[in-house]
Amino acid sequence: MDLRESITNQTNVSFTIANHLFSNASHSDMNIVFSPLLLQLVLSIIAAGSDGPVQQQLLSFLQSKSTDHLISFASQLVSVVLTDASPAGGPLLSFVDGVWIDKTLSLQPSFKQIVSTDFKANLSSVDFQNKAAEVTNEVNLWSEKETNGLIKELLPQGSIDGDTRLVFANALYFKGIWNDKFDVSLTKNNDFHLLNGNSVKVPFMTSEMDQFIREFNDFKVLGLPYKQGEDKRRFSMYIFLPNSKDGLSALVEKLASKSELLDRMLPYHQVEVGDFRIPRFKILFGLETSDVLKELGVVLPFSTGGLTKMVDSLEGQNLCVSNIFHKSFIEVNEKGTEAAAATAATILVGSTMRVPSPIDFVADHPFLFVIREDLTGTILFVGQVLNPLVD
Numbered sequence: 001m002d003l004r005e006s007i008t009n010q011t012n013v014s015f016t017i018a019n020h021l022f023s024n025a026s027h028s029d030m031n032i033v034f035s036p037l038l039l040q041l042v043l044s045i046i047a048a049g050s051d052g053p054v055q056q057q058l059l060s061f062l063q064s065k066s067t068d069h070l071i072s073f074a075s076q077l078v079s080v081v082l083t084d085a086s087p088a089g090g091p092l093l094s095f096v097d098g099v100w101i102d103k104t105l106s107l108q109p110s111f112k113q114i115v116s117t118d119f120k121a122n123l124s125s126v127d128f129q130n131k132a133a134e135v136t137n138e139v140n141l142w143s144e145k146e147t148n149g150l151i152k153e154l155l156p157q158g159s160i161d162g163d164t165r166l167v168f169a170n171a172l173y174f175k176g177i178w179n180d181k182f183d184v185s186l187t188k189n190n191d192f193h194l195l196n197g198n199s200v201k202v203p204f205m206t207s208e209m210d211q212f213i214r215e216f217n218d219f220k221v222l223g224l225p226y227k228q229g230e231d232k233r234r235f236s237m238y239i240f241l242p243n244s245k246d247g248l249s250a251l252v253e254k255l256a257s258k259s260e261l262l263d264r265m266l267p268y269h270q271v272e273v274g275d276f277r278i279p280r281f282k283i284l285f286g287l288e289t290s291d292v293l294k295e296l297g298v299v300l301p302f303s304t305g306g307l308t309k310m311v312d313s314l315e316g317q318n319l320c321v322s323n324i325f326h327k328s329f330i331e332v333n334e335k336g337t338e339a340a341a342a343t344a345a346t347i348l349v350g351s352t353m354r355v356p357s358p359i360d361f362v363a364d365h366p367f368l369f370v371i372r373e374d375l376t377g378t379i380l381f382v383g384q385v386l387n388p389l390v391d
Contacts, residue, residue, distance in 0.1 A: 006073040007377040009063035012259045013040060014379045018368075019256035020296055021287075022384050023249060029195070031283045031390055033328040033383035035341035037077070038170050039289060041097070041119070042343045044074045045168050046301055046321060048114050054306030061298050075118040081233070081378045082172070090229025091176035096146045097121035100135060100167040102128045105311045121168075128164040136160045139169055139344060143327075146171035147340035150329040154286075154342045159323060166310065166319070166347035174339045174371065174380060176226030176235055180209055182334035192279055192388055193245045193365040202388040204277040204364075205334055211276060213361050214267035218243050219251050222278070222361050223267045226336060234374040237337060238266060239278065245365040248384060252368055263377065272358040279363060279388040280334070286327035293324065307347065322348040330383060332369075339371060339381050 014036035021027060021034065040062060047058035048067050055067065064070040082095035097119045101107060103126060107115070115121040126135045136155050143154040151171065160167065182205040191199040212223035222239040242251040255262070290302055300306060305318030328341035363385075371381040 003073070003076065003376070006064070006069070008260050010037070010040060010073075011262055011377060011379055012063060013061070014382055015252075015256040015259040016296065017292065018382045019252050021292055022252050024292070027287075029386065030285070031281070031384065031386055031388075032285050033283045033330045033339070033341075033381055034285060034287075034326060035172055035328055035343070035381050037378065037380055038172055038341050038343040039324070039326060041074055041077070041170055042168055042324060042345050043293075043298070044070050045097075045115060045119060045121075046307065046345060046347075049111050049310035050301065050307045051309060052306050054300040054304065057298060057300045061293075061296065071114055071118050077378060078118070078120050081373050081376055085229045085231060085233055085235070088229030088231045089227065090231065090233060091174060091226050091235050094146065094148075094171075094173040096171050098124065098139070098142055098167075098169045098171075100124045100126050100128075100139065100169075101311070102126065102165045104129075105165060108309055108312055111310050115168075128160060129162045132160045132162060132164065133157070135164075135167070139167060143169065143171050143342040143344070147173045147329070147342055148175075150284075150338070150340040151327045151342040154325055154327055154344050155346075156325070159325065160346060163348050164322070164346055165349050167344055168347070169342065169344040171342040172340060172380065174235075174337070176237075177336040178334075179225045179227050180207065181336070182207055184334045187280070187334060190277060191364060194387055195246055195248075195366060200387060200389050202279045204279050206277050208273070208276075210270035211273050211361065212267040212269070213271050213273070213359050214265065215359060216265070218247065220359075220361055221265055221267055222363075232375050235380075236372055236374055237332070238370045238372060239363055240368040240370070241361065241363050242365075242367070248366040248368065248386075252384070255368070273361060274358040275360040275362050277362045277364065279385070280332060281385050281388040282329075282331040282391050283383060283385070284327070284329045284391055285383075286325070289324045289326050290321070310347070319347050319349060322346045328381065328383075330381060337371065341381065
């Protein structure tokens, strides 16, 4: 398997989801953060447990040649990219997978091997048919614990019932300190311009130090590296700022159509800055993703049988995905970034310009942000900030 090709595909899928999510009318006026990586890992588990047209549809959406490629890639992400970097001096990183299976069933040996070895999932036998509410609380407490208290109520009450047979969930916690922290005493309120033409006063962080900035015809990119450890991984936040105050949707669409060129868009050299301001912000965002996925062509897992490689026997009954719930949180301040996300799937029966120096970077209008591991190019979080005052 070509890791670079797989990462490129992961980036493509990430921006495809982001573009669709951000352009959805019901989210067009909202701050958003989500982890495309967690969604893709959950879909990878479902693909590994499916066959026929269902599996092919998932492989096509995830841009993977086969389940073997998909599982190998997921295994590398879990064992290399998503391991904690704090012992070596880098960001605190925690990733866990969990599988809850009805006590009347058992996972097929090959599928059990995949989820426990490649995805490093913890397996729990539960009583969905008689204790659905208790299992819901168990999954929610698990999510809250694994995200350091940031993701609560991942599963809405009533989302699990007597027909539920499996729940796949994962959780990611990230806490990174800026390589060059911002001086809190320099933070001042300034205008942030909203899409409706109004403006709000928000606290802006600033610095006189050189910054990683790159300028293009209609947008700029800022790179903010986190304090790095002694291992080879390098984590950074990137802010994509359109030149026009209402240019975010066009910029996201452009990035989605050219996401394979992302590496060429990122800044790798520090430049002298002129006016430099970015707002503090905090976002909590959750959604049930099945409608988004269906609109992107992932339909069959939710509507037909085909999840045949998961459990040993269902006495002629078919498994299908009922819901995929996802919640993410991020807080960006002078010290750094704290971010978390969790996903749960319930399964039921039934052109570059020369950069001038100094250069301004004033994020005083809606922008896109990405948290990325730069050695591999793996995208952990994507989001949009439309109003920094709204959580």
